[in-house]
Amino acid sequence: MKRYAYYLSCINESMTKEVDRSIDLWQKDLGIELVKLHEGTCCGGSNLDYVSPKHFALVNGRNIALAEKMGLDLIVSCNTCLMTIRTAKKKLDESPALKKEVNELLKKEGLEYRGTSEVRHLLWVLVDDVGLDTIRQKVKVPLKNYRIAPFYGCHILRPSTVLGHDNPLDPSSLDQLIDALGGQTIPYKHKNRCCGFHTLLVAEQESLNVAAEALQEAIQSKADFIVTPCPLCHTSLDGYQAKALKHAGVEASIPVFHISEMVGLALGYNAKQLGIKRHIVG
Amino acid sequence: MTAPNDQHNETKKDVTFRVFRFNPQVDSKSYFDDYTIPVERGVTVLRSLNYIKEHIDASVSFRAFCQAGICGSCGMRVNGLSKLACTTQVWDVLAKSREKDIIKVEPLRNLPFIKDLIVDMDPLVDKMKQYSNWIDSTMPEASMGKKEFLISEEEFLRYDKATDCILCASCVSECSILRANKEYVSPAVLLKSYRMNVDSRDSIHEKRLAELVKDHGVWDCTHCYRCQETCVKSIPIMDAIHGIREDAIESRGVKDTSGSKHAEAFMSDIEKKGKLVEATLPIRTNGVLWTLQNLLPMAVKMIMKRRTPPPPPLVKSAKGIKIFRGMFREMTEHVKQDHKSHKK
Numbered sequence: 001m002k003r004y005a006y007y008l009s010c011i012n013e014s015m016t017k018e019v020d021r022s023i024d025l026w027q028k029d030l031g032i033e034l035v036k037l038h039e040g041t042c043c044g045g046s047n048l049d050y051v052s053p054k055h056f057a058l059v060n061g062r063n064i065a066l067a068e069k070m071g072l073d074l075i076v077s078c079n080t081c082l083m084t085i086r087t088a089k090k091k092l093d094e095s096p097a098l099k100k101e102v103n104e105l106l107k108k109e110g111l112e113y114r115g116t117s118e119v120r121h122l123l124w125v126l127v128d129d130v131g132l133d134t135i136r137q138k139v140k141v142p143l144k145n146y147r148i149a150p151f152y153g154c155h156i157l158r159p160s161t162v163l164g165h166d167n168p169l170d171p172s173s174l175d176q177l178i179d180a181l182g183g184q185t186i187p188y189k190h191k192n193r194c195c196g197f198h199t200l201l202v203a204e205q206e207s208l209n210v211a212a213e214a215l216q217e218a219i220q221s222k223a224d225f226i227v228t229p230c231p232l233c234h235t236s237l238d239g240y241q242a243k244a245l246k247h248a249g250v251e252a253s254i255p256v257f258h259i260s261e262m263v264g265l266a267l268g269y270n271a272k273q274l275g276i277k278r279h280i281v282g
Numbered sequence: 283m284t285a286p287n288d289q290h291n292e293t294k295k296d297v298t299f300r301v302f303r304f305n306p307q308v309d310s311k312s313y314f315d316d317y318t319i320p321v322e323r324g325v326t327v328l329r330s331l332n333y334i335k336e337h338i339d340a341s342v343s344f345r346a347f348c349q350a351g352i353c354g355s356c357g358m359r360v361n362g363l364s365k366l367a368c369t370t371q372v373w374d375v376l377a378k379s380r381e382k383d384i385i386k387v388e389p390l391r392n393l394p395f396i397k398d399l400i401v402d403m404d405p406l407v408d409k410m411k412q413y414s415n416w417i418d419s420t421m422p423e424a425s426m427g428k429k430e431f432l433i434s435e436e437e438f439l440r441y442d443k444a445t446d447c448i449l450c451a452s453c454v455s456e457c458s459i460l461r462a463n464k465e466y467v468s469p470a471v472l473l474k475s476y477r478m479n480v481d482s483r484d485s486i487h488e489k490r491l492a493e494l495v496k497d498h499g500v501w502d503c504t505h506c507y508r509c510q511e512t513c514v515k516s517i518p519i520m521d522a523i524h525g526i527r528e529d530a531i532e533s534r535g536v537k538d539t540s541g542s543k544h545a546e547a548f549m550s551d552i553e554k555k556g557k558l559v560e561a562t563l564p565i566r567t568n569g570v571l572w573t574l575q576n577l578l579p580m581a582v583k584m585i586m587k588r589r590t591p592p593p594p595p596l597v598k599s600a601k602g603i604k605i606f607r608g609m610f611r612e613m614t615e616h617v618k619q620d621h622k623s624h625k626k
Contacts, residue, residue: 010558013598014591015584038601041556046505047545048552050524051531054620058613059552062606101616105609109602158507159520168511169363170378194458194506201567202541203502204576209462210504239580239589278587280580 002129005067005117006034007085009078009231010042015239016231018275019077022260023122025274026267029138030130034075037066043084046155046198053091054101060088061102061113068117069110077122077260079230080198083155085119086162121156123229123259124165127173132180140268142182148262149188149223149254150174151214151237153230157192168192174229177259181266186221190214195228195236205247211236212248225255227262234258239280253281295383297321297372299330301342302388305397314386315339321372327387328356328367331399344399351514354448357455358399359388364455366514390455392464406451409467413493415474420485431483444477444522446515453509453519465498469509469519472500476522479529491530500526501541532621540567553610556600560591 012019027034040063049056063085067074076082092099093115103112126135157168166173171192175185196210215237218226228234236244238256245252256279257265264274271277296318304312317334328346335342344367346356351369358367361375367387375385393401421429453469460466467475475494479487494500500523509519527545536546544567551558564573584590591597600606 010560013557014560015589039606041600041606042548042552042558044548044552045558047548050528051545051549052613052617053528054617055549055552055610055613058609062609105612108609109605154506154508158511159518160511194504194508196458196462196504198506199459199502199504201544201564203459203463203498203504206459206462206466206502207504210458213461239584242583243580278589280583280587280589 001028001031001033003033003035003072004075004125005070005072006036007040007043007063007067007074007076007081008036008038009076009081010045011078011231011235016234016258018278019231019258019260022258022264022269022274023077025269026260026264029267030126030135030263032125032130035070035072037063037074039066043081043088046080046084049084049087054098056084057088057091057098058102058105060085061092061099062106062109062111064089064092064115064117064119065106065111065113068112068114071117073118073120075120075122075125077229078232079121079153079155080232082119082121083159083162089115089119090162121165121229123156123173123177126259126263127176132176135177135180135263139181139266141266143178143262143266144182144184146183146224147186147222148178148183149218149221149226150178150185150191151188151195151218151226151228151233151256152192153228153233154192154194156229174227174259178227178262181262183262183266186218186223188217188221188223190217195230195233197232197236200236200240207236208240208244208247211240211244212250215241215245215254216248216250219250219252219254223254225257227257227259229259231258241281255279255281293323294320297330297376298384299327299334300384300386301331301334301398302386303342303398304395305343306395315342317342323373325372326368327358327360327370327372327375327385330372330385331367331387342399343397352448354450357390357450357452357514359386359390359455361386362388364390364452364512366450366452369514390451392454392457392460392468393451401451403449403451405464406449406454406468406470409471410474413467413471413475414486414490415471415478417478417481417484418486420483433482437480437482440480441477443517444473446517447473447477448515450514452512452514456508456512458506458508459502459504463498463502466502467494467499469503469523472503472526473517473519473522475500476525479526488533491526491533494526495530495534495539495542500530501539543567553607554599555597556603556606557597559594559597561593561597 044056152171160168178185194210196207200207261274261276298316298318300314300316303315317338347353349368356367360370389399390401396402457469460468478484503523531542536542547566
């Protein structure tokens with residue numbers, strides 16, 4: 001059983017509770033144990049970095065230091081948390097002065113940021129550590145009847161200087177996961193585009209346009225559902241779907257799944273257990 | 283990544299350039315023309331287009347000048363990605379091409395179309411004017427020509443990378459928000475505004491910032507990082523956008539725009555609970571009225587699906603919040619000291 005520290009994203013503790021719930025169902029089936037970091041705090045959601053760069057370094061240096069204390073890599077299941085914490089890690093690793101300043105404060109809690117734990121997305125753990133062959137062997141209900149649109153989202157791909165796992169122009173890890181689960185990926189131009197989430201409260205019309213484009217392509221391509229590794233993309237594409245499509249004058253709908261639910265379905269769990277019924281689009 | 287194959291080791295081959303064609307004066311709709319030409323390894327997309335224009339079809343229209351990645355004229359989409367034709371090697375494109383030995387060439391997006399591969403750059407120039415993207419000198423006119431401005435290396439480094447921009451508009455073409463609304467300021471303009479705003483020789487920082495925080499300005503960026511990823515000069519454009527936002531919050535406070543209120547909410551929630559209080563985020567960003575008008579129907583659906591975020595009293599603080607809060611507040615004191623010494 002390979003162990004990891006698991007970062008609790010704010011959105012997964014409030015609106016998208018089904019993400020952590022579904023991971024809890026199947027993590028042992030795939031030979032991994034995700035130890036929840038209840039001491040972890042909000043990463044700043046790609047906002048704290050410019051509101052106060054030093055608080056940003058402290059907060060995320062601490063999040064990583066909590067995992068380092070356990071000697072484990074830090075696993076994240078939200079793209080923006082991933083990009084944000086990795087950005088902080090890069091800044092701390094590149095600036096001895098900043099690292100020293102942060103560590104002076106972390107001492108109060110008996111913590112130290114050393115830079116020894118990697119910060120990785122759950123998708124990367126599934127593809128690289130668990131491995132596609134193992135996943136294939138564990139599948140009980142292959143998703144063979146489904147045409148699936150893989151929506152990667154931005155912050156698992158860009159900036160590539162911070163992320164670096166997939167080619168941002170032609171990402172493949174989610175496609176590989178879908179394939180291992182027996183599903184069929186459709187060619188999807190919006191796979192590496194934006195969902196508009198981060199401006200939903202600031203520039204709503206623009207965000208809805210962005211979301212509507214991604215939804216429309218999946219609908220026109222006759223995909224059965226969209227799958228995303230990010231709960232923020234899910235909120236934009238599922239929660240705001242009716243509004244976005246109405247705004248675009250489209251009368252149709254398409255379900256949007258989290259990767260954790262898609263994995264759960266293929267491993268034999270049902271929609272109710274996985275929390276799929278909590279989605280806005282049924 | 284796949285190992286280099288024999289195909290990539292070839293030194294010469296026939297390549298098909300699938301070129302976007304549209305002349306609004308004669309064509310009713312756009313189409314693609316295929317030109318298959320012999321290309322040697324080391325040849326750029328621009329040299330290939332020049333060859334096509336000189337030897338096959340003189341009517342193919344594109345803009346180009348320096349052929350060395352300096353002037354920024356030949357921005358176009360090569361196999362879907364906005365870049366400079368003159369610095370893009372045919373062999374590099376073919377290595378990632380989905381269709382064997384075919385390169386699709388199209389005009390930039392998000393700017394008005396003129397002909398074939400040419401777009402109208404005027405909206406970009408107009409926005410540069412709208413946001414006063416030039417230095418209005420702090421030096422009295424009487425001193426000009428008699429005195430030098432001395433700039434510290436530290437200051438220069440703040441805008442060094444931003445000055446590398448050659449206005450090729452690749453970032454403009456890739457921008458998610460501009461695609462959704464052509465009035466959006468656009469990444470190249472924000473980059474230039476940042477470069478001017480951090481220059482101590484400039485006297486209109488406040489005026490420029492006041493324009494930047496208005497609708498369609500700096501707060502409308504959705505952090506998709508497409509601009510930065512495509513930049514032909516590898517400029518960290520998002521750092522510039524974040525730099526303007528940091529400056530806006532520091533100089534103008536958080537009261538005048540929904541974007542700044544939204545950003546500040548993260549800071550205060552983290553200090554209080556270590557967790558984001560999502561339930562009240564729309565109200566704190568846009569007020570009660572906006573929230574009721576815009577989010578009520580969705581809120582009803584969310585309640586029915588038990589998907590609403592918990593109300594503030596039910597948001598559990600992160601474990602060990604007291605010690606964390608102490609550290610957070612101590613860092614606030616550090617930042618205050620930094621600002622004081624920065625002002626000196």
